[in-house]
Amino acid sequence: xxxxxxxxxxxxxxxxxxxxxxxxxxxxxxxxxxxxxxxxxxxxxxxxxxxxxxxxxxxxxxxxxxxxxxxxxxxxxxxxxxxxxxxxxxxxxxxxxxxxxxxxxxxxxxxxxxxxxxxxxxxxxxxxxxxxxxxxxxxxxxxxxxxxxxxxxxxxxxxxxxxxxxxxxxxxxxxxxxxxxxxxxxxxxxxxxxxxxxxxxxxxxxxxxxxxxxxxxxxxxxxxxxxxxxxxxxxxxxxxxxxxxxxxxxxxxxxxxxxxxxxxxxxxxxxxxxxxxxxxxxxxxxxxxxxxxxxxxxxxxxxxxxxxxxxx
Numbered sequence: 001x002x003x004x005x006x007x008x009x010x011x012x013x014x015x016x017x018x019x020x021x022x023x024x025x026x027x028x029x030x031x032x033x034x035x036x037x038x039x040x041x042x043x044x045x046x047x048x049x050x051x052x053x054x055x056x057x058x059x060x061x062x063x064x065x066x067x068x069x070x071x072x073x074x075x076x077x078x079x080x081x082x083x084x085x086x087x088x089x090x091x092x093x094x095x096x097x098x099x100x101x102x103x104x105x106x107x108x109x110x111x112x113x114x115x116x117x118x119x120x121x122x123x124x125x126x127x128x129x130x131x132x133x134x135x136x137x138x139x140x141x142x143x144x145x146x147x148x149x150x151x152x153x154x155x156x157x158x159x160x161x162x163x164x165x166x167x168x169x170x171x172x173x174x175x176x177x178x179x180x181x182x183x184x185x186x187x188x189x190x191x192x193x194x195x196x197x198x199x200x201x202x203x204x205x206x207x208x209x210x211x212x213x214x215x216x217x218x219x220x221x222x223x224x225x226x227x228x229x230x231x232x233x234x235x236x237x238x239x240x241x242x243x244x245x246x247x248x249x250x251x252x253x254x255x256x257x258x259x260x261x262x263x264x265x266x267x268x269x270x271x272x273x274x275x276x277x278x279x280x281x282x283x284x285x286x287x288x289x290x291x292x293x294x295x296x297x298x299x300x301x302x303x304x305x306x307x308x309x310x311x312x
Contacts, residue, residue: 008312009302016301022059024308029080030281031068032060032307033293036087040097041193044296050101051300056083057105064108064211065251069273072288079284085109086275086293088215088253089124090117092195095205103209111205112215112253112275115240117196124219125174126256127194130159132181144180148173163256167220167229199244213251214238214271223260234266251275264289279310 015021034056039049056062065084072079085102087094090113102109117124123131133141133155145151150158162170186194202212216222217237225233234252241249250272254263257277267274273288280292294310297303305312 009299012299012301012305016304021301021304021308025304026059026081028281028308030283031071031079031082031084033065033068033084033086033275033282033291034296035275035277035293036085036094036098036296037089038091038093038193039087040093043298045298046097048298048300048303049098049296052296052303053085053101053105053107055300055304056085057107062107065110065213065273065275066211068282069251069288069291072282072284072286075284077284079282082282086213086253087111089219090114090197090202090215091193092197092201093192095197095201099205099210103206106209108209108211110211110213110251111202112213112251113202113241114196114215114217114219114255115237115244116218118199118202119240119244121196121198123194123196125170126159126163126219129162129174129177130155131186131190131194132177132184133158135181135184140180144177147176163221163258164224166224167226170220170224203245207247211251212241212245212247212249213253214241214249215253216255219255221256221258222254222263223258225263227262230263230266234263235270238270281310 036044038044040046060081060083062083062085065086068079068082068084085107087098087109090111094111136144141155145153145158148158150161153161162173165173214237216233217240218233220229220233222230222233238249252267252271252274254274254276268289273291275291275293278292279294282291294306297306
């Protein structure tokens with residue numbers, strides 16, 4: 001661990017306790033979009049999640065993503081300190097943990113959904129591959145990685161490698177991993193973290209509070225997709241969601257934050273706006289199909305720091 005990494009938590013706690021993080025954040029006349037994934041899990045406990053929402057409610061103006069996008073499109077001058085909340089992937093804990101808390105606090109949010117996964121009850125492919133590989137004894141994992149030509153690579157290196165593959169090659173690797181782990185059974189903790197909402201659970205979300213958006217049909221790396229695959233993952237995704245849920249779908253979230261110019265152009269003609277994983281603030285002249293966001297954190301002091309230092 002570097003000296004910088006070691007002292008960072010101390011700086012975060014001091015900045016928050018002294019009010020310096022909030023003061024610094026308020027010096028930026030910008031809006032912010034916050035990214036959450038699973039909540040009520042080790043990476044984002046209920047306590048940390050609650051503290052971050054309450055902090056935003058006290059100190060910022062939390063608005064629906066649609067309101068922020070509309071303000072950007074008309075170049076509205078007074079969006080300083082606006083915040084929009086977004087949740088990627090549609091995990092079941094977003095519905096069982098996040099939605100009730102959002103309702104209690106009166107905070108609107110957007111949940112980005114993959115209709116292909118909601119329909120079949122699957123996990124995101126990278127979550128399934130990671131947990132299956134993690135279940136293997138070290139010698140078996142090493143042999144499997146070697147068969148992929150990834151000799152000496154650790155688990156995350158293998159997952160990151162699969163993200164570089166064309167869709168057909170990646171799905172082949174997924175099948176190989178499943179065949180190598182026939183006895184894999186998710187634990188209760190894994191299901192709590194990675195299970196996704198089904199159609200009935202999505203339909204039960206309060207439309208007055210929760211906006212639903214598209215996160216591609218099956219969560220591939222869009223920059224690796226063919227034109228036909230993109231049509232299914234970007235354009236048909238909207239139709240699938242609207243037909244099943246009976247709600248308008250206006251917003252898109254790039255899976256894994258990856259896109260290229262072809263993907264961006266297709267998104268531009270299909271959706272009102274789109275969000276990325278690029279860290280940053282939202283300014284009046286923002287490209288509303290490449291909106292940056294800020295990640296949530298494991299602790300409130302770190303989160304308060306990130307509101308003025310997006311990459312910290």
